[in-house]
Amino acid sequence: MSTNGMxxxxxxxxxxxxxxxxxxxxxxxxxxxxxxxxxxxxxxIRHENAELASEKKRGTGxxxxxFIDRY
Amino acid sequence: MGDNLSSLTVIFTExxxxxxxxxxxxxxxxxCMYETGASRRKNHxxxxxxxxxxxxxxxxxxxxxGWWIYFAFINGPGITxxxxxxxxxxxxxxxxxxxxSGPSPxxxxxxxxxxxxxxxxxxxxxxxxxxxxxxxxxxxIISGAIIERARVGAFWIIAVLxxxxxxxxxxxxxxxxxxxxxxxxxxxxAYASGVVHAxxxxxxxxxxxxxxxxxxxxxxxxxxxxxxxxxxxxxTIGLFLIYTGFWGFYxxxxxxxxxxxxxxxxxxxxxxTATNIxxxxxxxxxxxxxxxxxxxxxxxxxxVISKGNPFWTYSAGLCGIIGASAxxxxxxxxxxxxxxxxxxxxxxxxxxxxxxRFKLDDAVGAVAVxxxxxxxxVVIAGFMLWGQPSxxxxxxxxxxxxxxxxxxxxxxxxxxxxxxxxxKILDGANLLRVPKEVELVGLDFEDREAYDAAVSDVTSxxxxxxx
Numbered sequence: 001m002s003t004n005g006m007x008x009x010x011x012x013x014x015x016x017x018x019x020x021x022x023x024x025x026x027x028x029x030x031x032x033x034x035x036x037x038x039x040x041x042x043x044x045i046r047h048e049n050a051e052l053a054s055e056k057k058r059g060t061g062x063x064x065x066x067f068i069d070r071y
Numbered sequence: 072m073g074d075n076l077s078s079l080t081v082i083f084t085e086x087x088x089x090x091x092x093x094x095x096x097x098x099x100x101x102x103c104m105y106e107t108g109a110s111r112r113k114n115h116x117x118x119x120x121x122x123x124x125x126x127x128x129x130x131x132x133x134x135x136x137g138w139w140i141y142f143a144f145i146n147g148p149g150i151t152x153x154x155x156x157x158x159x160x161x162x163x164x165x166x167x168x169x170x171x172s173g174p175s176p177x178x179x180x181x182x183x184x185x186x187x188x189x190x191x192x193x194x195x196x197x198x199x200x201x202x203x204x205x206x207x208x209x210x211x212i213i214s215g216a217i218i219e220r221a222r223v224g225a226f227w228i229i230a231v232l233x234x235x236x237x238x239x240x241x242x243x244x245x246x247x248x249x250x251x252x253x254x255x256x257x258x259x260x261a262y263a264s265g266v267v268h269a270x271x272x273x274x275x276x277x278x279x280x281x282x283x284x285x286x287x288x289x290x291x292x293x294x295x296x297x298x299x300x301x302x303x304x305x306x307t308i309g310l311f312l313i314y315t316g317f318w319g320f321y322x323x324x325x326x327x328x329x330x331x332x333x334x335x336x337x338x339x340x341x342x343x344t345a346t347n348i349x350x351x352x353x354x355x356x357x358x359x360x361x362x363x364x365x366x367x368x369x370x371x372x373x374x375v376i377s378k379g380n381p382f383w384t385y386s387a388g389l390c391g392i393i394g395a396s397a398x399x400x401x402x403x404x405x406x407x408x409x410x411x412x413x414x415x416x417x418x419x420x421x422x423x424x425x426x427x428r429f430k431l432d433d434a435v436g437a438v439a440v441x442x443x444x445x446x447x448x449v450v451i452a453g454f455m456l457w458g459q460p461s462x463x464x465x466x467x468x469x470x471x472x473x474x475x476x477x478x479x480x481x482x483x484x485x486x487x488x489x490x491x492x493x494x495k496i497l498d499g500a501n502l503l504r505v506p507k508e509v510e511l512v513g514l515d516f517e518d519r520e521a522y523d524a525a526v527s528d529v530t531s532x533x534x535x536x537x538x
Contacts, residue, residue: 002458002469004401009463012340013331013352020403021455029405036412040371047378 080328081193087327088197094319095204097312099126102211105309106218108302109435113513114219115301121223122214128227129210129234133203135162137235141202144243151251159191160199166191167199201323202239205267208320210234212271213490215435217278220285220510225497229490233274241485242266245478248350248462252481256474257461261347262324262358262396264448265482272442273486275433281494282503284432286510295426298434303381310385314366317392321358321399324348336463349462353400361407365395368411376416383419386436390415390444397452397475401459410451418443442483449479 003021059067103122110118129137142157159166165175172192210230217226245252246266252258260266289295300306326346331338334350344352369391370384377383392399394414395407402410422439425431433439453475461470468474497503505514513519 002460003456004459006459007469008337009351009460010337010339010465013338013342013344014340016352019353019357019401020406021401021459022403022406026403029403033405033408036368036371036409040375043375047375051379 081190084327085193085197088194088201088323091319091323092197092200092204095201095208095316095323096319098204098208098316098320099211101309101312101314101316102208102215103309104312105306106215106435108305108307108309109215109300110218111298111513112301113515113519115515116518117223117514118218121218121221121226122211124223124227125210125214125230125234126207128231129207130203132231132235133206133239134167134199135235137206137239138167138199138202140236140239141243141247144240145247145249145251147244147251151254155249159195166195170195202242204323205242205263205320206234206238209238209267209271209274212268212437212441213275213278216275216433216437217282218434219514220504221278221282222497222502222505225494225503228497229274229278229493232489232493233271233486237274237485237489238267238270241270241482245482246348248348248464252474252478253349253461254467256478257468257470258474258478259349259452259456259459259461259470260397260449260475260478261349261353261400262321264393264395264397264445264452265479268393268396268441268445269449269479269482270445270486272438272440272445273483274490275437275486276431276442276483277487277491278494279431279433279438281491281498284430285434286507288432289430293427293430295430295432300382307381307385310382310389313389314392317362317389321362322355325353325355325358326350327355334463337465338463346463347400351400351460351463357401358399360404361395361399361402362392364404364408365391365399365411367391368408369394369415372412372416373419376419383436386440387415387419390418390440393441393444394418394448394451396445397448398456401456406455410448410455414444414447414451415440417447446479446483449475449482 004019004023006016006019099122103119106122107115107119139157139160139162142160143154145155146152148154158164161167165178170192210233213229213233214226242250244250245256245258245260246263247253250258285298287296288298324347326348328343329346329350330343331340334346336350338352345354347353366388370388372391373384373387377387391411391414395402395410398410399407418439421443422433422436425438426433431438450472453470453472456470457472459470461467494503504510509516
């Protein structure tokens with residue numbers, strides 16, 4: 001058993017193609033990869049919304065003026 | 072070098088490794104930047120010099136014995152055989168100097184008497200330097216964890232111990248085409264998750280356990296305080312430079328071009344190839360795909376898990392690479408990305424759990440990024456590459472989960488045990504930690520006083536000249 005089908009390097013390299021493990025799962029990998037990417041944007045937008053709402057609430061009055069002066 | 076093709080191959084290979092060495096130097100620029108940025112202003116010069124001086128110390132000791140260890144200890148010795156001859160790596164060998172492979176009558180040694188002279192005379196220096204840069208990296212990883220309270224002399228002794236002895240011993244065992252771990256365990260760690268990072272993480276852990284936390288790191292109730300870096304910008308750009316240097320690190324782990332006949336293993340035909348460190352075929356394209364995808368997986372996951380913290384996002388990118396490095400010669404890029412995302416997520420959680428539970432003050436997360444990340448990377452590669460040949464030579468164990476798990480444990484132990492012993496000895500001799508009074512005022516106290524006095528002197532003089 002081998003995760004890429006190769007169990008020995010006793011081959012002519014001109015006859016060897018893909019080497020990565022679990023060949024045939026490319027479509028699943030792409031779906032997982034896309035889900036990771038889209039999921040990241042969803043999380044990021046939600047996190048940024050929460051962060052901006054918090055900063056908007058807290059950044060007022062003297063505290064805001066102090067931060068402006070810090071440049 | 073017999074014919075023009077041989078000459079071209081050797082000279083190309085010589086130049087290839089030389090370029091990797093230049094790139095890898097950026098890792099150390101990056102380490103110095105991020106470690107200095109992570110320290111407080113009162114310690115930053117001391118922190119800079121602590122890391123910087125590891126470079127010359129590891130360099131000269133790696134010349135004296137480190138390079139020889141790599142070739143001499145591949146069998147253990149005593150596991151798959153005895154010590155092996157490595158004339159070209161002995162510091163008194165003419166091949167450890169300028170040499171054109173012809174006879175050297177002044178030494179009374181004909182070139183034919185030196186095995187492999189025609190090959191080694193050109194490549195020895197650049198091979199040595201590439202491995203040296205791995206050595207300095209291994210030592211530098213420890214340096215960041217112990218900032219602001221360790222004595223520099225203690226660190227420099229540990230740097231030589233790990234950089235020029237322990238890591239190169241593990242490389243001889245698990246990162247050499249003939250290493251016993253590769254033969255017996257099927258150990259596979261192509262881009263050094265274990266042989267560089269896990270051992271350095273193990274050494275940093277041992278050093279920290281003996282050294283103890285910085286004053287003020289933990290409150291009376293045991294909860295940790297954050298000790299912010301004096302310059303977060305320098306920290307993150309330092310990590311960015313480490314990424315850049317890693318390109319050289321990855322390329323240096325490959326043989327750029329070699330014929331099946333030169334490998335001398337089971338491969339048939341006449342197709343030349345690039346190989347990994349075990350002389351098993353891979354391509355620069357494969358590791359370029361996987362380097363970038365594992366870096367990206369790590370950065371994206373790090374951003375989420377640290378809620379956008381710049382230091383941890385950059386560190387997770389590095390940890391993503393380290394987590395996938397053991398198998399990045401063979402992974403699919405999306406596999407590398409997912410592994411690169413999972414490993415730093417675990418390492419990040421472990422960092423804070425260990426900090427709270429064991430009061431471990433790892434100032435830069437070195438144990439997490441390199442130790443936990445490297446260990447997990449080796450273990451995951453054992454599963455992902457299960458059953459694949461570990462070597463182009465006959466009679467080697469195939470890559471397998473148990474072999475890589477045992478190998479990962481050996482890597483951590485090879486860093487942890489010698490560092491713990493030497494740190495205990497240094498601590499017993501009162502050479503490990505600076506006095507409490509010095510730690511409080513800062514390690515740059517005298518430099519700062521001299522600086523202030525010089526500034527006062529020159530500005531007074533200039534003010535007096537104003538009419």
